[in-house]
Amino acid sequence: xxxxxxxxxxxxxxxxxxxxxxxxxxxxxxxxxxxxxxxxxxxxxxxxxxxxxxxxxxxxxxxxxxxxxxxxxxxxxxxxxxxxxxxxxxxxxxxxxxxxxxxxxxxxxxxxxxxxxxxxxxxxxxxxxxxxxxxxxxxxxxxxxxxxxxxxxxxxxxxxxxxxxxxxxxxxxxxxxxxxxxxxxxxxxxxxxxxxxxxxxxxxxxxxxxxxxxxxxxxxxxxxxxxxxxxxxxxxxxxxxxxxxxxxxxxxxxxxxxxxxxxxxxxxxxxxxxxxxxxxxxxxxxxxxxxxxxxxxxxxxxxxxxxxxxxxxxxxxxxxxxxxxxxxxxxxxxxxxxxxxxxxxxxxxxxxxxxxxxxxx
Amino acid sequence: xxxxxxxxxxxxxxxxxxxxxxxxxxxxxxxxxxxxxxxxxxxxxxxxxxxxxxxxxxxxxxxxxxxxxxxxxxxxxxxxxxxxxxxxxxxxxxxxxxxxxxxxxxxxxxxxxxxxxxxxxxxxxxxxxxxxxxxxxxxxxxxxxxxxxxxxxxxxxxxxxxxxxxxxxxxxxxxxxxxxxxxxxxxxxxxxxxxxxxxxxxxxxxxxxxxxxxxxxxxxxxxxxxxxxxxxxxxxxxxxxxxxxxxxxxxxxxxxxxxxxxxxxxxxxxxxxxxxxxxxxxxxxxxxxxxxxxxxxxxxxxxxxxxxxxxxxxxxxxxxxxxxxxxxxxxxxxxxxxxxxxxxxxxxxxxxxxxxxxxxx
DNA sequence: CTGAAAGCGCTAACAG
DNA sequence: CTGTTAGCGCTTTCAG
Numbered sequence: 001x002x003x004x005x006x007x008x009x010x011x012x013x014x015x016x017x018x019x020x021x022x023x024x025x026x027x028x029x030x031x032x033x034x035x036x037x038x039x040x041x042x043x044x045x046x047x048x049x050x051x052x053x054x055x056x057x058x059x060x061x062x063x064x065x066x067x068x069x070x071x072x073x074x075x076x077x078x079x080x081x082x083x084x085x086x087x088x089x090x091x092x093x094x095x096x097x098x099x100x101x102x103x104x105x106x107x108x109x110x111x112x113x114x115x116x117x118x119x120x121x122x123x124x125x126x127x128x129x130x131x132x133x134x135x136x137x138x139x140x141x142x143x144x145x146x147x148x149x150x151x152x153x154x155x156x157x158x159x160x161x162x163x164x165x166x167x168x169x170x171x172x173x174x175x176x177x178x179x180x181x182x183x184x185x186x187x188x189x190x191x192x193x194x195x196x197x198x199x200x201x202x203x204x205x206x207x208x209x210x211x212x213x214x215x216x217x218x219x220x221x222x223x224x225x226x227x228x229x230x231x232x233x234x235x236x237x238x239x240x241x242x243x244x245x246x247x248x249x250x251x252x253x254x255x256x257x258x259x260x261x262x263x264x265x266x267x268x269x270x271x272x273x274x275x276x277x278x279x280x281x282x283x284x285x286x287x288x289x290x291x292x293x294x295x296x297x298x299x300x301x302x303x304x305x306x307x308x309x310x311x312x313x314x315x316x317x318x319x320x321x322x323x324x325x326x327x328x329x330x331x332x333x334x335x336x337x338x339x340x341x342x343x344x345x346x347x348x349x350x351x352x353x354x355x356x357x358x359x360x361x
Numbered sequence: 362x363x364x365x366x367x368x369x370x371x372x373x374x375x376x377x378x379x380x381x382x383x384x385x386x387x388x389x390x391x392x393x394x395x396x397x398x399x400x401x402x403x404x405x406x407x408x409x410x411x412x413x414x415x416x417x418x419x420x421x422x423x424x425x426x427x428x429x430x431x432x433x434x435x436x437x438x439x440x441x442x443x444x445x446x447x448x449x450x451x452x453x454x455x456x457x458x459x460x461x462x463x464x465x466x467x468x469x470x471x472x473x474x475x476x477x478x479x480x481x482x483x484x485x486x487x488x489x490x491x492x493x494x495x496x497x498x499x500x501x502x503x504x505x506x507x508x509x510x511x512x513x514x515x516x517x518x519x520x521x522x523x524x525x526x527x528x529x530x531x532x533x534x535x536x537x538x539x540x541x542x543x544x545x546x547x548x549x550x551x552x553x554x555x556x557x558x559x560x561x562x563x564x565x566x567x568x569x570x571x572x573x574x575x576x577x578x579x580x581x582x583x584x585x586x587x588x589x590x591x592x593x594x595x596x597x598x599x600x601x602x603x604x605x606x607x608x609x610x611x612x613x614x615x616x617x618x619x620x621x622x623x624x625x626x627x628x629x630x631x632x633x634x635x636x637x638x639x640x641x642x643x644x645x646x647x648x649x650x651x652x653x654x655x656x657x658x659x660x661x662x663x664x665x666x667x668x669x670x671x672x673x674x675x676x677x678x679x680x681x682x683x684x685x686x687x688x689x690x691x692x693x694x695x696x697x698x699x700x701x702x703x704x705x706x707x708x709x710x711x712x713x714x715x716x717x718x719x720x721x722x
Numbered sequence: 723c724t725g726a727a728a729g730c731g732c733t734a735a736c737a738g
Numbered sequence: 739c740t741g742t743t744a745g746c747g748c749t750t751t752c753a754g
Binding site: 088302 | 389434448449450461464468471475480481482483484492495496499524525604631657658661662663
């Protein structure tokens, strides 16, 4: 629209017709252009952007004006990567952002980062490990540190990354790399106890993605606790960690029903329950169902869903704080992963005995 | 720089550094280190990374080996920003990533980006406009284009950005900037018709964030359609676009009930309904409630929630495709925003008349 | 295919 | 406070 209209009249501009329509055309203006236009030395322009105090107000004014006219924008990155000053950016790499679990993690990370004056750059890679590595490779050179969430990359690949930039692993433990994980075992134990205490001794664990470290931990926790408590544990899957995956699992579960079901995550649990209901089964009467993660809206589904909750916000915040410390030169204190506690949240989907008066909280 | 190493203080630690578990210590290796190690010229190393074909297989091998040993990593960004080759990254700026609406948008954007071999970098800024601008400023220099979702920045600030890099605005129309929006009017009209056809003629619109362009559009659509259809329209709010916001709104709504309620978004609608239920009211009997966005899990809350759905995936994909075209030099065709249709999804929360056979309990 | 050398845009060091 | 002059790490000529 007004791209044409802005035709500046006052223009002592030489032959170089400043710019075409919507910018991005005639090569981005450099610091030299601005300097020439403002009648100062390039270094002064540089200073004006990097160290505002060090340049006289008037000169700064003039430079800013010139920069505006030319549409100049400091190439912060080049400057910073070259100067090794740090870019004040942190990469958060995660494989599936559309999983609601990550919300609070993100929030926690962001708050902690903001406190320390860092910006979080998210690199998401729904797809393959390959994509994940590619995305990581792209952002790696421009951040001061890396937060990897539930990565599917191999341990050695992760270690490679950790060699290049301060790195913290979340939701997975990799030896040699600082890790922050949740204590799946504890929450799981509570869940199994909760079921067993209601006389449920036949429990199916519905597995999530095979490559997932978390799935391994959860399955192991279920199995071991089950053994300790004399419950019979079965395993189904793996299926996709989605509502659809849960639905599929429910279908095969029908052929060998158990009175208790623990799903790798909440989304699966929701799908599982819905499919049961569609087949005329009722939850928790026909089976008590529990998920993991405590995602948003879980209290609002019907029946409200029990879950094993991780302190996701704290994980994000803690990891970020530690990462910032590492960026500032701190050496990792311990070689063991930092473990944060998880807890069981009981709602209707697993409360068999005393059915409450249906108006939870 | 640090060649004068003997000078600085108390460092009795000589050559030991090499293998500290978490590395990231001794100065990132440069292309020169690799070159020396591989016994070639720096330019050859550069070529080996940038233009694989142009270097003999053997030399490439040697260089790769040397790079691995030293843990060298191409500083892609510096290289690319300098070379104006483009970084093959696109910034997706959005103010609140924890809103589930953005899932599909993100997915759409990512798929389209991947098709064109671009990576999406997410810059999230929960907070103020100031934070948003800051985050944008940080990533701007290093991306080839910008996707702004529901930005709260001023029109002129947005135009500023658009001057520097190809930019597309999503969920908001800014004159002079390519925009992709949904046709809120159409979906809203259907919703109001749906209510009126069930003899609901008293409708409350619960407003979302004041600064939101979308809220303005939705409110306007409700008001105008209401007028056209002879329904009485009321307005409540603004409240936060969250479950809590919806709960708060429900409380004040109690004092002046209407038989129809349309909330700025689904989260609010869920909170609204829950609060009604807690006060002994039933949905849709006491009020038909409709949200916007069609977020995940909506079919699973109780009662399942009606909503006005935008083709979010398509928005993300379309915008990204257009952006890539712009990056490649295409000129924006039209100055008017690209409008994608929205539609009404009727579920239990608004179905007053023929209560379905509710096999969904 | 490779090396030497001249940039690239920006910053730091050192006068004055 | 500002200009000059060396860099910074990487790329691009331009010869061989």
